Amino acid sequence: MECRVLSIQSHVVRGYVGNKSATFPLQVLGFEVDSINSVQFSNHTGYDHWKGQVLTAEELKVLYEGIKLNKVNRYDYILTGYSRDTSFLEMVVDIIKELKKANSSLVYVCDPVMGDQGAMYVPENLLPIYKNKVVPLAEILTPNQFEAELLTGRKICTEDDAIKVMDLLHDMGPETVVLTSTDLPSKHGDQFLVALGSQRIRKPDGTITCQKICMDIPKVDAAFVGTGDLFAAMLLAWTYHHPKDLKTACEKTVSAIHHVLKRTITYANEVAGPGNKPSPAQLELRMIQSKADIENPSIVIEAKVL
Ligand SMILES: Nc1ncnc2c1ncn2[C@@H]1O[C@H](COP(=O)(O)OP(=O)(O)O)[C@@H](O)[C@H]1O
Numbered sequence: 001m002e003c004r005v006l007s008i009q010s011h012v013v014r015g016y017v018g019n020k021s022a023t024f025p026l027q028v029l030g031f032e033v034d035s036i037n038s039v040q041f042s043n044h045t046g047y048d049h050w051k052g053q054v055l056t057a058e059e060l061k062v063l064y065e066g067i068k069l070n071k072v073n074r075y076d077y078i079l080t081g082y083s084r085d086t087s088f089l090e091m092v093v094d095i096i097k098e099l100k101k102a103n104s105s106l107v108y109v110c111d112p113v114m115g116d117q118g119a120m121y122v123p124e125n126l127l128p129i130y131k132n133k134v135v136p137l138a139e140i141l142t143p144n145q146f147e148a149e150l151l152t153g154r155k156i157c158t159e160d161d162a163i164k165v166m167d168l169l170h171d172m173g174p175e176t177v178v179l180t181s182t183d184l185p186s187k188h189g190d191q192f193l194v195a196l197g198s199q200r201i202r203k204p205d206g207t208i209t210c211q212k213i214c215m216d217i218p219k220v221d222a223a224f225v226g227t228g229d230l231f232a233a234m235l236l237a238w239t240y241h242h243p244k245d246l247k248t249a250c251e252k253t254v255s256a257i258h259h260v261l262k263r264t265i266t267y268a269n270e271v272a273g274p275g276n277k278p279s280p281a282q283l284e285l286r287m288i289q290s291k292a293d294i295e296n297p298s299i300v301i302e303a304k305v306l
């Protein structure tokens with residue numbers, strides 16, 4: 001069966017973020033991916049220099065119109081990431097609404113990219129659009145801790161806070177929420193980072209059950225870029241295969257990313273040389289190259305049901 005994804009994200013010439021991070025892993029798992037490049041940059045913005053072009057809301061509309069005129073605007077999934085312009089994001093909202101009309105079972109996977117570690121790296125006026133227009137349309141939401149705090153206006157200091165915040169995010173719309181990384185302490189020590197997920201499932205009789213999970217992920221000692229984009233794409237794939245089992249979907253997602261990060265850090269340390277910190281170029285993800293990379297990761301990270 002064909003499963004078609006519309007992915008609206010960044011493109012970079014060198015390296016892996018946005019569509020470069022999401023497209024191939026989805027294709028290798030059998031998904032058809034139609035991609036719109038929200039920006040085309042030389043490389044991600046963590047390098048000393050970056051150059052390129054930004055797609056305007058009007059240009060996005062034109063691309064969508066072409067798709068629509070050919071009557072090929074039927075998608076099973078829409079996936080969105082980094083956007084730094086209000087009119088562009090508003091246009092994305094309009095397109096999602098139309099796509100949902102064309103397919104009432106369309107699933108929208110939203111990574112509400114706004115910032116990290118207490119700082120916003122997109123203009124602040126994007127927050128109310130995410131809050132009021134984007135998140136209510138999403139079925140699956142993958143904020144990091146800071147983005148979840150921004151969307152709900154509540155701080156996360158304990159696991160209970162995280163659970164409360166995920167419930168508030170459910171109330172805004174999405175039935176699946178994953179906090180992709182938090183600074184909560186792990187029971188396994190400071191060499192682990194904690195991610196949490198929550199899935200509300202409506203049973204045929206109308207009652208709602210909720211699965212909540214927690215993952216302790218072994219830290220790889222570097223700051224990577226493009227991992228959030230890979231996370232959202234992998235979660236899309238694995239929730240497609242395991243729609244009512246967030247534990248399994250998250251385990252498969254995180255294990256594949258960990259495999260990529262281990263390979264990346266090994267390579268980066270080797271090329272940087274002993275005692276040297278790898279550069280952004282050396283830390284570019286050593287990306288998924290085959291289905292085996294995803295299906296046979298070097299370690300399997302298990303999630304715990306809360
Ligand atoms: N330094 C790291 N060590 C181990 N895993 C990491 C590291 N950085 C990212 N990851 C993995 O990538 C996923 C997404 O990372 P995150 O930092 O939350 O993305 P974002 O870019 O959206 O903030 C995490 O859930 C984790 O599995």
Ligand SMILES: Cc1ncc(COP(=O)(O)O)c(CN)c1O
Nearest residue numbers: 010017044045225226227228229
């Ligand atoms: C152009 C571009 N697109 C996307 C991202 C998002 O990367 P990540 O998956 O690490 O959130 C970045 C990182 N700043 C970026 O520079």
